[in-house]
Amino acid sequence: MADKALNRSGQSLDQSLHDHLWGYRDTRFRLNERGVVELTGHRYDMSGTEMPLFWPFVQDILGHEIDPTDLKSPNAAPVVPEPRPCPEFRRAVETVLAKDRVSDNAKVRLNHSHGQTSNWELYQVIYENLERVADLVVWPESTEEAKQLIQLAGQHGVCLVPYGGGTNVSNALLLSPAETRPIVSVDMSRMNRVLSIDETNQTACVQAGITGSELERALRAEGWIVGHEPDSMELSTLGGWISTNASGMKKNRYGNIEQIVEKVTLISPRGEITHHDSAPRRSAGIQPRDLVFGSEGNLGLITEAVVNIHRIPEETRYASYVFPDFPRGVDFMLRLQRSGVVPASVRLVDNLQFRFSQALKPEATGLKAVEQTIQRTALEKLYRFDLRNISAATVVMEGSRSEVSHQARHIKSLAKSFRGVAGGSENGKRGYMLTYAIAYIRDFLAPYYISGETYETSTTWDNIHNVVDSVKQAALDLHAKHNLYGNPFISARITQVYHSGVCIYFTHGFSNRGLENPLEVFIDIEHGIREAILAADGSISHHHGVGKLRQRYLDRVMTSTSRSMLRELKHSADPDNVFGIGNGAFG
Structure with missing residues (x-):
């Protein structure tokens, strides 16, 4: 995998997955016998380290103490209905x-x-x-x-x-x-091979069931990468990326999935949907290829794709910058996008997300503790930053050494013009890698009656603060509406930049203790947040797709004629509704 220290100890890693929860069995957050949070295993840079600030941070932000001995009991024996017979x-x-x-x-x-x-x-x-x-x-x-x-x-x-x-x-x-x-679930995990590599044209033909980690591992062995790195990269598949129209953290350099995939093969009940040729671009009328992106399992099985590949970059360099506040950070992001010198990845977190990431650090000792004290003092006294307002950007630069050096100089100079203070490459790398381990936190907190959810959207540059403020206010209002315990956690980060706008990713946490009908409350909160996003002119989704969760909003973003056209297309490819999952416009 491109950047992750997956195996710091040199031990072989257990690739078995949790049955229902996120990720690998060897990795989970837990409270150890000393009441300190730690991440088990050897998979990530932060694995095996204690994070003494995290448990106090969670209680402080949520506004109440959490009894570590009072755990919500899972369903010990889930009821699985007998399978409906289909012997023939x-x-x-x-x-x-x-x-x-x-x-x-x-x-x-x-x-x-x-x-x-x-x-x-x-x-x-x-x-x-x-x-x-x-x-x-x-x-x-x-x-x-x-x-x-x-x-x-x-x-x-x-x-x-x-x-x-x-x-x-x-x-x-x-x-x-x-x-x-x-209902038959078609598990694509055994269709996980790289079928061929065309070194001259820098493409690879790949089966669609391959995961991101399998794909990068196979290509790296031959000196290549794809560069598509969504947060779920270790577990999600090429076919899944295509069917949801996914985006990766390094899209600035390698493109979103629709730019990465040159050719795709989908097998529908009516036959094969693909192009006979493989070309970088074609003007051949309406492209069947484009209909597969975002199809969400409604049209058939995506079995393989031709993807663009790149030589392993000569250098990967990280950087981080701290800004006085989130608006100043947004201004920096806009100017960086307009400058044309955009790194592979640049992300901006608000103050709460920044403090959240700081709480996940191990305890500093010796010179490291002295260094952190000096940095904190400098921010407060020398730069006159309010630590309760600051925001931070993490940067990943990839390419030739000269290209990366040019980007680094440009970004440093630009950040300085917005009062940005360099936070160092170590913090930049840590901020980027943290996204892979952070998904496990949701499952760690759930037994303590803490619910966690994420929402993502895209909007224009001039509407960023409106969307962010609207969602944060909606979270507060919904918390009060349902008389939830303590305070909500609601934070925002900008994860992607475009010519006309950005992707905004929200993290939301709240206590569900004492709820008589928690599922009903969860559904109301989800819809309330999405209503706030749409009312503030945010998109229905930037990269997670529609599925069934956001179906009710399609009439707000798509005309009835558009929906009818899609349904007629579905009927043409699958007249008997063999692929009856009912996602998106087909529910």
């Missing part, structure tokens, strides 16, 4: 797939029946029960097997649901109780 289909499938690639095991079916939407899917699967569970799980290994599988599903009246890395956060994998047909 299964017998037919087992002539195409080996029997070990077909399963009706209850645990396997449950694991394939949800994504990672915090306060909806996960709450149900951990503390209640899912209403609908997949009836069968299958694992194809080739495009030809996928074709046969789809043909058999049509013949036997079966509903197919594509399953990639299971990291979706828009309820796209949530199965409808109204679906009366047997």
